[in-house]
Amino acid sequence: MVELQSFNKNEKPSWCPGCGNFAISLATKKSISELNIKPKDSVLVSGVGCFAKLPYWIKSYGFVGLHGRSLPVAQGTKLANKKLTVIAYGGDGDGYGEGGNHFIHACRRNVNITYLVHNNSVFGLTTGQYSPTSKQGKVSKSSPLGAKESPLNPIALAISSGAKFVARGYAGDINHLTGLIKKAIQFEGFAFIDILQYCPSFGHDIKYYNERVYRLEDNFHDSSNKILALQKAFEIEENKNDRLAIGVFYKSQ
Amino acid sequence: MESINIRVGGEAGQGIATVAKIISELVIQKGYSIFSSKEYMSQIKSGHNFHNIRISNQQVSADVNKINILVAINKESIIKHHQQVNEKGIVLYDSSINIDDIIPKQNVNYIPINVKEIENEIKGKNLNNIIYIGSIIKLFNIPLSELIEILENKFKNKPEIKSALIKAAELSYNNFNVLTEIKLPEIKEEKQLIKLFNGNEIIAKAAIDSGLTFHCQYPMTPVTGILHSLSREATKNDNLTVIQPEDEIAAINFALGASFAGARSMTASSGGGFALMTESISLAGMAEIPLVIIEGQRPGPATGSPTKTEQGDLNFVLNAGHGDFPRIIIAPGCIKEAYLETKRAFHLAEKYQLPVIILIDKHLAESIKSIKFSEKDYNFLKEELSIKRGIINETEIKQNQLNKNNLFKRYKFNSDSYLRSIPGNENGIFTCTGDDHDETGCITENPKCRLEGIERREKKLKQILEELDKPKLIGPENADLTVVSWGSNKGAILEAVENINNKTDSEQNKKINVLMVKNMFPFKIEEITKILNSSNKLVLIENNQSSQLNQLIKKETCIDIKDKILRFDGKTFTVDNVYDELIKRIN
Missing domain, CATH: 3.40.920.10 (Pyruvate-ferredoxin oxidoreductase, PFOR, domain III)
Structure with a gap:
């Protein structure tokens, strides 16, 4: 058994108090330790953004590269040493904006890595501009009259790009998220989790998500069916109750 | 001839x-x-x-x-x-x-x-x-x-x-029964083992001989042949992974990720694709990741003339990437040099842990030449390439290389040697990063760490400079005219100069020698200055419009070569072109 503490570092994270990154960081450490993976055999790869500092504060190998480029680095690392457990991190700006092309092709390529996107629908580190997953009409410093673009649908994009493990997690439900990350790491192939994340400084607060989030597994969702998974993925655009499903949308058998 | x-x-x-x-x-x-x-x-x-x-x-x-x-x-x-x-x-x-x-x-x-x-x-x-x-x-x-x-x-x-x-x-x-006066010249030498290679194939061979295990490249003329050669090789070589990614940004980041994990890693492109890689070259400099990049020039700007040749990317390659960081740029002049310098690139990339760019052009990449391979060529840097990769294993890590939290000081300050650890190594945990960092790679905004980091990286250049070949004049000393050039012009220049120097007619007894600049960065300022200062008359030959080698020479040595022979119509120099131009200058 690998102790959770063995992933702890002395340095104190610089995230805002109450940031969702603390929860995602803890879920990562719990997942790896519960799967008995040692710090020396895990590699955490990120890009640029608040989320991207995560590898600095977990004791394991880390690679903090360029904005939007964690996926190519992580795939290269895994292909060079298949014994490693490689987790790539992205943000909604970093992974869906800057690195959108890499995301599509990583889904197609199916290299055995895990991809976790911290999705808080806002640019944090650059102080609050609208992001690729912000709702249309979102007012921000760079969209004073409201964002004109419709939001990107990461779950639908991943499924239609050929990803074989597609899930959504929530930073406010650490145990559920830990379960998802463990499944993603154990999945033999590219496993993607879009993680809803509150941002106390610029985005929605934890209350906003708590009111909307529900678990797919409580709703008899058949995650082996690609078409049903896609339908579920589009719920976010269609349903009037503004509900947000979390859990495994699609997993190829 | x-x-x-x-x-x-x-x-x-x-x-x-x-x-x-x-x-x-x-x-x-x-x-x-x-x-x-x-x-x-x-x-x-x-x-x-x-x-x-x-x-x-x-x-x-x-x-x-x-x-x-x-x-x-x-x-x-x-x-x-x-x-x-x-x-x-x-x-x-x-x-x-x-x-x-x-x-x-x-x-x-x-x-x-x-x-x-x-x-x-x-x-x-x-x-x-x-x-x-x-x-x-x-x-x-x-x-x-x-x-x-x-x-x-x-x-x-x-x-x-x-x-x-x-x-x-x-x-x-x-x-076919036509009688002609065309005859193959008589063979003087004994038959030898000669093989045909173009520049792309010889670079692929050099990479394989250097122990390449990972290549990632998006197709682009004129270096697509490297991707083809290595893809073929990967079908029979279990240690080699070749990936054709979605774009050049992915290509270089795949290669960096693989190198970080311990692979001997390479990517290749032409000017346009290389332009997309520049931010990541800066990352390789900051994070000190070994990487060999092949840049095969073709005429720009933009798409330019994709299948023609030019030497127009030197300025760009010298300056590619934001911020100050060390890099190595080598411009081989012929197929054999492309082999040796690619091997050297792999050696230097790992020894000093930085990006090394091999700058070639379409004329070198795609022209075929018969070459004799000697044991000496094959063994060039063989030992260095097999042992000294800068990778340290867990038993070699000493207490003074760990910080108080038992993290590996991958970016040790005040160090003359550059040791790295790769994932899987128990005592070697660190963060590979593009942020300003402390010795273990953890992010910091402490100005002392920034200054120590810069000093650690820039110090490499001095050490590298000592390790690079000394520039040498080819041909007679004290010649009447010295030709200065670089890259694939070498073949045409040397043959034209030899033809002139071997002329036996009485009125022409002037001699020419040649300086081919191969190490573009770091630049051998002292030696080049000495050579240029001691020459009687200088002429520059380049396959571009703005004489980019001359700009570099001027910047580094304050010597401006006024007499220039430039060609930039998408074609290379022939022996005749060079001969005619040089004859004018010595008569």
């Missing part, structure tokens, strides 16, 4: 590459040296393309203007090239082409070849290339059996195609 120059012209898709390839293989078996370049258009079918094959009994490394044998597969090829055929030269053309409206050049023999007749006789199609080859080898007095042997080998698994080709070769060989 005695040589025979064959030009094969036709449309893309008519098989002119096959003619060039088989003739080259036939003559190198006999001990000849060849140099073969090609000019083609950026399209797959039709358009006008041609290959030159220059055959000599001495080492040959450049193109010449004059043609001895023109193989014109279509009419356009006669019109475009027959004026370049020299006296007593010949034009072989398809007898179905009507040449009544072409004014023949004097003293050139236009020989129709009955392509259709032979094809009809053996009921075959698309045999024109082998039919021309049959005629040429008859003219060279090469036994038919040698051609048949090559065909037997090449088409082992395609018996029907093979038998049609052999029949066509026999018929054309036997039908």
Whole structure:
């Protein structure tokens, strides 16, 4: 058994108090330790953004590269040493904006890595501009009259790009998220989790998500069916109750 | 230099590459040296393309203007090239082409070849290339059996195609009975093991010989051949992974991720794709990740002329990437140097842990040359490449390389050696990063760490400079004129200079020597300054419009070479171009 503490570092994270990154960081450490993976055999790869500092504060190998480029680095690392457990991190700006092309092709390529996107629908580190997953009409410093673009649908994009493990997690439900990350790491192939994340400084607060989030597994969702998974993925655009499903949308058998 | 120059012209898709390839293989078996370049258009079918094959009994490394044998597969090829055929030269053309409206050049023999007749006789199609080859080898007095042997080998698994080709070769060989004055020069040396390589193939070979385990490249002319060679190699080499990614940004980041994990890693592109990589080159500098990048220049800006040649990216490569960080840029001048310098690139990349760029151009990447491989070439840096990779294992890590939290000081300050750990190593945990960082790679905004980091990285340049080859003048000391140039111009310049220096007529006894600058960065300021200052008269030769090597020399040495021979029409210098220009300057 690998102790959770063995992933702890002395340095104190610089995230805002109450940031969702603390929860995602803890879920990562719990997942790896519960799967008995040692710090020396895990590699955490990120890009640029608040989320991207995560590898600095977990004791394991880390690679903090360029904005939007964690996926190519992580795939290269895994292909060079298949014994490693490689987790790539992205943000909604970093992974869906800057690195959108890499995301599509990583889904197609199916290299055995895990991809976790911290999705808080806002640019944090650059102080609050609208992001690729912000709702249309979102007012921000760079969209004073409201964002004109419709939001990107990461779950639908991943499924239609050929990803074989597609899930959504929530930073406010650490145990559920830990379960998802463990499944993603154990999945033999590219496993993607879009993680809803509150941002106390610029985005929605934890209350906003708590009111909307529900678990797919409580709703008899058949995650082996690609078409049903896609339908579920589009719920976010269609349903009037503004509900947000979390859990495994699609997993190829 | 005695040589025979064959030009094969036709449309893309008519098989002119096959003619060039088989003739080259036939003559190198006999001990000849060849140099073969090609000019083609950026399209797959039709358009006008041609290959030159220059055959000599001495080492040959450049193109010449004059043609001895023109193989014109279509009419356009006669019109475009027959004026370049020299006296007593010949034009072989398809007898179905009507040449009544072409004014023949004097003293050139236009020989129709009955392509259709032979094809009809053996009921075959698309045999024109082998039919021309049959005629040429008859003219060279090469036994038919040698051609048949090559065909037997090449088409082992395609018996029907093979038998049609052999029949066509026999018929054309036997039908060709024209007497010409064209003769291959006599072989002086013993037969040696000679192989044909173009620049792309030799770089792929050097990478494999250096222990390459990971290559990631998006296709782009003129270096796509590297991707092809290595993809083929990966099918039989379990240690090699080759990936064709979604774009060049992915290509370099895949390669960086693999290198971080311990792979010996490479990527390649031309100017446009390299431009996309620049942010990541800066990352490689900051995070100290070993990486070899091949940049094959073609004429820009933007898409430019994708299939032509130029040396217009030197300034860009020197400055690619934001911020101050060390890099190495080496510009080999010929196929053999491309082999040796690529090996050196892998060695230096890992020893100093930084990006190393091999700067070539289309003329070097895609021209074919016969080279003799010696044990010495093969063993070049072999030991360094197999042992000294800067990777430290867990038992080698000493207490003073760990911080108080038992993290590895991957970026140790005040250190002369650069040791790294790779994932999987128990005591070697660190963060590889593009942020300013402490010794373990953890992010920090402490200015002391920033300054220590900069000092650690910049110090590498001084050490590297001492390890690089000293620049040397080629040719006689105290010459009347010194030619300064770089890259693939080397072959044409050396042959032209040799021709001038060997001239025995009484009025011309002036001598020329040559400085080929190979190490673009770090730059050998002292040695180059000394050479330039001690020369009598300088002339610069470059394949670009703004004399980018001269800009570099001026910046580093304050010496401005005023006399410049520049070409930037998408073509390379021939021996004749250089000869004519230099003769003017010494008379």
